[in-house]
Amino acid sequence: MIIDHPLLGPRDSAEFTYLGDASLIDRPDWQDKKAACKFYEYLYLRDNPAGEHRELWYHEAGDRSWLVVTRNTVTHEITKVELARSVAKARGRSK
Amino acid sequence: MRVTGKNSGRFSALRLLKEALIGHRGWKPGWRNPVPKKKYDVIIVGGGGHGLATAHYLASKFNITSVAVIEKGWIGGGNVGRNTTIIRSNYLLDGNEPFYEFSLKLWEGLEQDVNYNAMVSQRGILNLIHTDAQRDAYRRRGNAMMLNGADAELLNTEQVRAECPFLNFDNNRFPIKGGLVQRRGGTVRHDAVAWGYARSADSHGVDIIQNCEVTGFRIRNGKCSGVETSKGFIGAKKIGVAVAGNSSRLMGMAGMRLPIESHVLQAFVSEGLKPIIPGVITFGAGHFYVSQSDKGGLVFGGDIDGYNSYAQRGNLPVVEDVCEGGMALMPMIGRARLLRMWGGIMDMSMDGSPIIDRTGIEGLYFNGGWCYGGFKATPGSGWVFAHLLATDEPHRTATELRFDRFQRGYMIDEKGSGAQPNLH
Ligand SMILES: Cc1cc2nc3c(=O)[nH]c(=O)nc-3n(C[C@H](O)[C@H](O)[C@H](O)COP(=O)(O)OP(=O)(O)OC[C@H]3O[C@@H](n4cnc5c(N)ncnc54)[C@H](O)[C@@H]3O)c2cc1C
Numbered sequence: 001m002i003i004d005h006p007l008l009g010p011r012d013s014a015e016f017t018y019l020g021d022a023s024l025i026d027r028p029d030w031q032d033k034k035a036a037c038k039f040y041e042y043l044y045l046r047d048n049p050a051g052e053h054r055e056l057w058y059h060e061a062g063d064r065s066w067l068v069v070t071r072n073t074v075t076h077e078i079t080k081v082e083l084a085r086s087v088a089k090a091r092g093r094s095k
Numbered sequence: 096m097r098v099t100g101k102n103s104g105r106f107s108a109l110r111l112l113k114e115a116l117i118g119h120r121g122w123k124p125g126w127r128n129p130v131p132k133k134k135y136d137v138i139i140v141g142g143g144g145h146g147l148a149t150a151h152y153l154a155s156k157f158n159i160t161s162v163a164v165i166e167k168g169w170i171g172g173g174n175v176g177r178n179t180t181i182i183r184s185n186y187l188l189d190g191n192e193p194f195y196e197f198s199l200k201l202w203e204g205l206e207q208d209v210n211y212n213a214m215v216s217q218r219g220i221l222n223l224i225h226t227d228a229q230r231d232a233y234r235r236r237g238n239a240m241m242l243n244g245a246d247a248e249l250l251n252t253e254q255v256r257a258e259c260p261f262l263n264f265d266n267n268r269f270p271i272k273g274g275l276v277q278r279r280g281g282t283v284r285h286d287a288v289a290w291g292y293a294r295s296a297d298s299h300g301v302d303i304i305q306n307c308e309v310t311g312f313r314i315r316n317g318k319c320s321g322v323e324t325s326k327g328f329i330g331a332k333k334i335g336v337a338v339a340g341n342s343s344r345l346m347g348m349a350g351m352r353l354p355i356e357s358h359v360l361q362a363f364v365s366e367g368l369k370p371i372i373p374g375v376i377t378f379g380a381g382h383f384y385v386s387q388s389d390k391g392g393l394v395f396g397g398d399i400d401g402y403n404s405y406a407q408r409g410n411l412p413v414v415e416d417v418c419e420g421g422m423a424l425m426p427m428i429g430r431a432r433l434l435r436m437w438g439g440i441m442d443m444s445m446d447g448s449p450i451i452d453r454t455g456i457e458g459l460y461f462n463g464g465w466c467y468g469g470f471k472a473t474p475g476s477g478w479v480f481a482h483l484l485a486t487d488e489p490h491r492t493a494t495e496l497r498f499d500r501f502q503r504g505y506m507i508d509e510k511g512s513g514a515q516p517n518l519h
Contacts, residue, residue, distance in 0.1 A: 001410060012412075013402075013410070013412070014412040017401075018401050018402045018517055019515075020356065020403075020515070020516070020517075021356075021403075040501065040502045041352075043445075043501075043514045044354040044445045044501040044502075044514055045352040045353065045354055046343070046352065046353070046354070046355065046356050047343070047347075047352060048343035048344075048353065048355060048356050048357055048403065049343075050341075050344055050357075050405040053403055055402070055403065071402075073357070073403045073404050073405045073406070074405045074406055075406065076404065076406055076410070
């Protein structure tokens, strides 16, 4: 698989490490009344779709940026690559 | 009740002789191809090893014969027919080891039980040791195995050399310092496991319904009363789901999210060679395991690819990694040509251990999260799942294989790598 890095251009996926579903960006608030339940869901439960999947890849052997890659889990086709920090910022994270 | 006359009958040496004299015209298909009935006591979704074993034990041990196994393709087309056929019970943790040892004991009597030659071969599994720390860890594992009634033996370098002289003992980075061997481990003809269980279940009256995809569950007021399929609705008092890599998709139809990710694992077979590898050998410094099939092909594999996938094929970086592991361990395989490679979809759980449990929906039961190690579990999983479906109580070896262990903090994490399925 080739990941089209937003800053570096097309890179071999072997340069990256894989973390998992991009929902991991949305870490629950530890002070939330339902924090225990929310952390359980955040840590352990996954949609695990067959088809389009947004997921976190880390460019370990490159510029060490985190990317959100939109990839089809049935065909392995990659349709979108974003910087994870842009995605997190757009969701109101890390002001 | 055994259905006789319609099926293929008992296999025996005498029967073979008789058939030889009449030109082998008396053999019948191994199982029927029935039209689904309107309703069963139990429906098993998924005609893989686990689903078929469950049906066999439900009918033969728990006397529940109104059973259908519903398979979207043909039986044996999933992981049961795609794995590297290794069986063993060399686990460390109390939540796992009694279950896997129970399963290994069932393998030992399987062929007599189902009256089918599954080529169960206890040729031994050898896990190699490359450092002092690893020897300590394996010694501990061996002790845990023996405490649970399994066999384990620690070998030093010379003992390993006597059994496997072809290994690269003097690899500069990963010299071989010994090994942990389980002599009762080995390999089994995987397809024959599916066929043997199918044939036996069928002979007890179980309907095996192929080319029938489950597309939904009929759930009302928290109670499941059957499955929607490509051949229409089929009712049941209890429904057990055992669909391996498709677990999240199926349980998603019942509104559940699982602690599971689907990943692809690849396997490789070389051209046929003269007998050289005595049992199963695993590299302790990288991920590589190898055995030799009775046809002579080297059967080997390594890590999962590491990203979510439902494609039954992997990518080249892992092929390279597996081959590097093989070359580091036994350079002689560099001359063998690769014949085939393929992939299968693993139901990787969040702690690397399986789940066999009830769900929050009455009448709906789940069996999955087998990761890359569910083949060895096939008889145990079938028995334990049949026990749960028949009695509504977990089998004594499966009391920890529950859904709620993640929420309660009782993970069964052999490797200690946390909620990261691609590291298990
Ligand atoms: C390459 C590879 C190597 C492996 N090596 C080993 C090994 O050496 N040792 C070991 O112990 N384990 C190994 N495993 C793991 C083992 O094969 C699996 O854990 C085990 O086979 C899973 O259980 P099963 O046999 O029931 O799965 P499967 O055979 O996959 O059965 C599941 C069935 O469910 C069906 N299904 C899915 N969706 C639906 C639906 N909607 N409706 C109806 N049916 C459906 C599928 O078609 C499939 O036939 C390996 C796996 C792979 C892929």
